[in-house]
Amino acid sequence: MSTDDSTPDADPSPSDRDNFIYDIIDQDLEEDTYGDRVVTRFPPEPNGYLHIGHAKSIVLNFGIKHDYADRAETTCHLRFDDTNPDTESPEYVQSIKDAVQWLGYDWEEHEYYASDYFEQFYQYAITLIKQGDAYVDSLDEEEIREYRGSVDEPGTPSPYRDRSVEENLELFRKMKAGEFDDGEHVLRAKIDMSSPHMIMRDPLLFRIKHAHHYRQGDDWCLYPMYDYAHPLEDAIEDITHSLCTLEFDNNRRVYDWVMEHCLEEDELPSRPRQYEFNRLNLDYTVMSKRRLRHLVEEDYVDGWDDPRLPTIAGLKRRGIPPSAVRSFCRSVGVTRSQSRVQMSHFEHALRDDLNDRAPRVMAVLDPLKVVVTNLDEGEVEWLEANHWPRDIDKDETREVPFTRKLYIERDDFRMDPPEDFTRLAPGREVRLLNGYFFTCEEVIEEDGEVVELRGTIDPETRGGSSPDGRRDTSPEGSIHWVSASHGVPFEARVYDRLFDAPNPRAGDGEFTDHLNPDSLSVRNGLLEPAAEQPDATRYQFIREGYYWTDPDDSTDDHLVFNQIVPLRDTWGDTDSSLSREQIEERRREKEQEKQEHRQRSLEGKTDPVDLLSDEQRARVEHYHETLDVKRESAATIAGDDALADFFDTALDTYDAPSAVANWIVNELRAELKDRSVNALPFDGAQFANLVQLVDTDELTGRGARTVFDEMLENGGDPDAIVDAHDLRQVDDTEALDGVVTDVLTDNPDKVERYRDGKTGLLGFFMGQVMDATNGSANPEVARELLQERLDE
């Protein structure tokens, strides 16, 4: 019986490799950005317990270490980001280590503490001050907030912003030496108090805190801020890919600033870079440290390892295998779009993992007595039963005692069964799994409650299979049972969602208002003797769910089993399992919503010209009226003075305003991003030459983009690039005909599918022709040829 949890190396993963972060790493490896190093890190602050959301990050970071081990030098650091002495403690450090280890990961010797870098943070700050990039500010907390401005008002510089380097150095030294009280001074980066990005309005680098640090003691009274410390931690450890969650997106600006101002020029090309991915949001639970702590401290749950909690400790105690957590984390998707993951998704991952690892046994949770009248008292028949269903490639068996008195699940009997009920009812026959067919002949009631069923078994059906003659009359239902004399009493703890709202944080009121009062229900059941040994085996209680013994509360005298996950999705209508009508309804709602969006987006439209200054409008006028450039394009170009000048220059070389404008708006701007046109390695005249080549059909649009890429990279004369790569457009029908023939004969199956009606494949064929000709085929001619040949 396998009880071990497979190691991460054994996780099947090829399909999970394709998220955007893996794409970035692939590209860095290809471009040799970091040589063959891939170094990631998991950087928790030791101020709380880890939860399933952290597991996603751990699996991502350590998963990269495993997934790239065959291609690169991979490491994943465990780094405690302990820069705030107020909240951190060694207990949390230990619990974090336990959690990472439990998940199956090994950081080897790479265990680091941000607090070990305090001296380096200090030295870098001195460098910044000397460069004039940081200053000591003596405003108090409230003033700093006021001076920062707001999202729609620029900030104002602090009166201390222009202190001399010497004064700053001296003040900063005194700050470190403990000559000031908390909050008297701070060190700030000198960036831009009027930046539209709030984060760049001179972010704080250091604050004074006379506090005891759990590792550094009282050595420091100067503590770095996250935005300053984090990039440096990454740089010190030579991290290559620094992965964090989406809410740090804004912080990346400071991250990059710190890198660029603290590191040496030659270190910059291979500096760490930050990428943000979506955090895990699981329905029907809460994930924030604050709320988890509240649940624990106010005794809503039974400690940090309460099996209803999404903490790693809770998952562990509940019996969820680490391999299941890993596969779940790999399946949820690492993207940049915020998302909520349904509980059914998580449970599916658990069942999927448990299915071929958990031996089947029978346990009755809510017992109803059954007497087999054609069996003698005291008679025990030991039946052989397989631990595994047919489709699992294992066959281990155990002996199950069959006796006159049995217990079945109360739910499996109905006095007045509905139409589709296939289990027991008066006069009905059912299969007792691994045992016999049993017919209920008598129902004994006390005070209106059914207390006992009596009936007979068909001795021909031993082992639960029917003799050939009875094949057609086999009962439809199969139920589980346990011998009354041999069954072992046990306590079953059945868990349900902790909250009854998908997002307990949403809406008014306290999140604890949404607690589900039935999140734990305790049952006193009966277990077949084969499962009695309280080891760490995870069992499937047939037709009930996966269970294991509670590691803390279960004893030889009093067995306690935790439900890991039920077999059936119990999340019902509130979750993903909507009925057809509900899905239909949802679809109608969505359609209607879309209509409303459309209406609103049409109403909200503004003329881009309205967004311009008077001067710029005059330019639009000129471009649009005189030069006949499309109004929107004219506005786009006129809205950026440098771009407009570039446009004017280009027109001096090639006077085709519409063509040049189109290229500027649609192609050049796409590449420009934050850059100004003045920073490009080519000028307006060269750009105009390129446009002319396309406009006069010397080049195809696709060929032109190849040339353009080259120009962006190295500058240069478009004509020369065209010649060097032999990109001139081919219009010659005969030459193209050969290419078309080749493409069609190379893809007979696709041709067939096209002729069967999958006309979208024309794009595929076009792509093939363009590839084959290095983008130089005249697309109109090629398309015509293809169409002609395909429609034959």
Place this chain on the structure above:
RNA sequence: UGCCCAGUAGCUCAAUCGGCAGAGCGUCCGGCUCUGGACCGGGAGGCUGAUGGUUCGAAUCCAUCCUGGGCAGCCA
């Protein structure tokens, strides 16, 4: 209101340089002479948030808008 991010099947996500819109879950149907559920097979399900533009060709590039989220800690 400034800046940033995202929007693809009911849900979670894919879609390489702009070139066939796919997968898993859920749902429905069927299979498994021992699980109503696990497992296996199949079907249905799309105006890629909207409108315009660029292109032979747009989910992908450009513009404007719509919707949702993040940012104004001396937290991380």
